[in-house]
Amino acid sequence: MKVYLAKYAGFCFGVKRAIDIATKTAGKNVYTLGPLIHNTQVVKDLEKKGIRCAENLSEIPEGTVIIRAHGVPPQTIREAKNLGLRVIDATCPYVKKVHNITKKLQEEGYQVIIFGEKEHPEVIGVKGNSENAIVIESPEEARSLMRYERIGLVSQTTQSKEKFKEAIAELKNHTNKLKVCDTICDATEKRQQAAIELAKKVDLMIVLGGYNSGNTRRLAELCSKETKTIHVEQPSEIDKKSLKGKKKIGITAGASTPEYLIKELTEELNRI
Numbered sequence: 001m002k003v004y005l006a007k008y009a010g011f012c013f014g015v016k017r018a019i020d021i022a023t024k025t026a027g028k029n030v031y032t033l034g035p036l037i038h039n040t041q042v043v044k045d046l047e048k049k050g051i052r053c054a055e056n057l058s059e060i061p062e063g064t065v066i067i068r069a070h071g072v073p074p075q076t077i078r079e080a081k082n083l084g085l086r087v088i089d090a091t092c093p094y095v096k097k098v099h100n101i102t103k104k105l106q107e108e109g110y111q112v113i114i115f116g117e118k119e120h121p122e123v124i125g126v127k128g129n130s131e132n133a134i135v136i137e138s139p140e141e142a143r144s145l146m147r148y149e150r151i152g153l154v155s156q157t158t159q160s161k162e163k164f165k166e167a168i169a170e171l172k173n174h175t176n177k178l179k180v181c182d183t184i185c186d187a188t189e190k191r192q193q194a195a196i197e198l199a200k201k202v203d204l205m206i207v208l209g210g211y212n213s214g215n216t217r218r219l220a221e222l223c224s225k226e227t228k229t230i231h232v233e234q235p236s237e238i239d240k241k242s243l244k245g246k247k248k249i250g251i252t253a254g255a256s257t258p259e260y261l262i263k264e265l266t267e268e269l270n271r272i
């Protein structure tokens with residue numbers, strides 16, 4: 001059995017940056033607003049350093065609040081400051097860019113459409129920059145939209161390029177003026193491409209990363225179109241029966257999966 005690791009896998013720039021910022025900020029009364037990144041193991045490690053996770057601002061009596069890589073609506077930052085909290089903003093700069101584009105589109109009179117998951121924190125944060133933004137989760141959902149004079153389209157940074165293109169094609173039927181802002185980040189694209197390339201060559205793909213991580217779930221979805229794929233959050237979850245008869249196994253990992261878990265999984269598979 002041979003084990004291959006995708007060329008790009010695991011922590012992206014934005015996640016590394018957020019963890020660095022949080023680690024440097026660790027101290028008394030330091031909270032993140034929601035989990036810093038979508039990985040349970042990393043969140044537990046941060047807790048050991050004294051960085052607690054609050055689900056909302058009312059749970060933070062005093063001190064510092066760290067804004068996670070996914071970002072928050074601008075209103076939330078204003079609210080935190082009004083409550084007297086020190087705000088440390090670890091929003092990924094690529095996500096911040098989507099906020100700025102969305103704000104500008106709104107100011108220029110476009111109907112903003114966000115291609116992404118409605119309940120995802122990043123999308124909620126982006127939506128906060130436009131009064132009337134509409135979120136569509138799939139190209140099919142775009143079909144039910146009415147016609148608009150002008151549409152400005154942005155994407156959640158971790159969406160699939162392929163699906164985004166399908167949404168663009170559909171939205172062309174809903175306006176004569178479609179401004180497309182491709183805000184899928186480079187790290188996402190590289191990880192998706194590398195995962196697809198590897199999946200084409202192996203008998204089984206293992207996708208490692210949080211079950212609540214949107215980009216990890218999308219990697220699993222893309223790989224499963226090419227070969228048999230399993231998604232696990234931790235190496236210990238691998239069912240050895242699923243490896244039976246597999247000669248080539250590929251590994252990829254979401255942008256919020258730490259290096260040590262990838263190493264643990266690779267070593268475990270090599271031992272088998």
Ligand code: SF4
Binds near residue numbers: 014069095215
């Ligand atoms: S996936 Fe991209 S946008 Fe999201 S945190 Fe990583 S680098 Fe930033």
